[in-house]
Amino acid sequence: ELKVEQNPLFLSMQEGKNYTIYCNYSTTSDRLYWYRQDPGKSLESLFVLLSNGAVKQEGRLMASLDTKARLSTLHITAAVHDLSATYFCAVTLNRDDKIIFGKGTRLHILP
Amino acid sequence: EAGVTQFPSHSVIEKGQTVTLRCDPISGHDNLYWYRRVMGKEIKFLLHFVKESKQDESGMPNNRFLAERTGGTYSTLKVQPAELEDSGVYFCASSLTGMRGANVLTFGAGSRLTVL
Numbered sequence: 001e002l003k004v005e006q007n008p009l010f011l012s013m014q015e016g017k018n019y020t021i022y023c024n025y026s027t028t029s030d031r032l033y034w035y036r037q038d039p040g041k042s043l044e045s046l047f048v049l050l051s052n053g054a055v056k057q058e059g060r061l062m063a064s065l066d067t068k069a070r071l072s073t074l075h076i077t078a079a080v081h082d083l084s085a086t087y088f089c090a091v092t093l094n095r096d097d098k099i100i101f102g103k104g105t106r107l108h109i110l111p
Numbered sequence: 112e113a114g115v116t117q118f119p120s121h122s123v124i125e126k127g128q129t130v131t132l133r134c135d136p137i138s139g140h141d142n143l144y145w146y147r148r149v150m151g152k153e154i155k156f157l158l159h160f161v162k163e164s165k166q167d168e169s170g171m172p173n174n175r176f177l178a179e180r181t182g183g184t185y186s187t188l189k190v191q192p193a194e195l196e197d198s199g200v201y202f203c204a205s206s207l208t209g210m211r212g213a214n215v216l217t218f219g220a221g222s223r224l225t226v227l
Contacts, residue, residue: 004153033215042115043154043202043218088154092214098144098167099216101154 002027006089006102014110016078021105023072023089032072033090033099034063043088047074076107084109113137115219117203123225129191132222136185136205143186144206144216145178149199157201160186161208193226200224 049065162183
C-alpha cells in the first residue's frame with residue numbers, strides 16, 4: 001500500500017527565514033506532486049516532479065525529487081507572509097491512478 | 112475556463128439524515144475523483160470515475176456512500192444515513208485522460224460536511 005508521510009505537520013517561522021518540508025513515500029513512484037491550500041480554498045498545483053533528480057523552482061519555493069530515497073523536499077527561501085498555507089505532497093503509481101496525499105504541512109509565517 | 116465547482120460549500124445535518132454533494136468538473140475532463148479530508152488527517156481518496164464508469168472505488172468507506180456520474184458529466188456523492196465520523200471536507204477533482212506527462216488534478220473548493 002502506497003503511503004505518504006510529511007514532516008513537519010505544522011511549522012511556524014519568521015519572515016526571511018529558510019526552511020524545508022520533507023515528504024517520504026513508501027513505494028517506488030516517479031510522479032510526485034506538491035499542492036498548496038489556502039483556508040477554505042481549493043488545492044492549487046505547485047509542482048509536478050516526474051524523474052529522479054528533478055528540481056523545479058517557482059519564486060521562493062523549490063521542490064526536488066530523489067526517487068531512490070523515495071524523498072521529496074519543498075524548500076522555502078526567505079519566507080514571506082503570503083506563503084502561509086497548507087502544503088500537501090502527493091504520489092501516484094501510474095498516470096491516471098488515484099493520487100495518495102500526505103497529511104499536509106501547515107505553514108504559518110510570522111511577519 | 113470555469114474550474115471545478117462543488118455544491119454545497121457547507122452542509123450541517125444531523126446524524127441519520129441524508130446529504131448529497133455535487134461536483135461539476137471542468138468540461139471535457141473524463142477523470143473525476145472524490146477525496147475526503149477529516150480534520151488534521153490526510154486527504155483520503157474515495158473513488159475515481161473515468162467518464163461514467165467507476166474506475167476505482169477502493170476508498171469508499173462503506174455502503175452508506177453512493178457516488179454516481181450519469182452521462183459522464185457532473186457527479187454526486189450521497190451519504191445515507193450520515194454518521195458523526197462522516198464529517199469532513201469532501202473534495203472533487205478532475206483531469207484529462209490520455210495526455211502525456213503527469214496527471215495534474217484540478218480541485219474544487221470542497222464541500223464541508225458537519226454531522227451533529
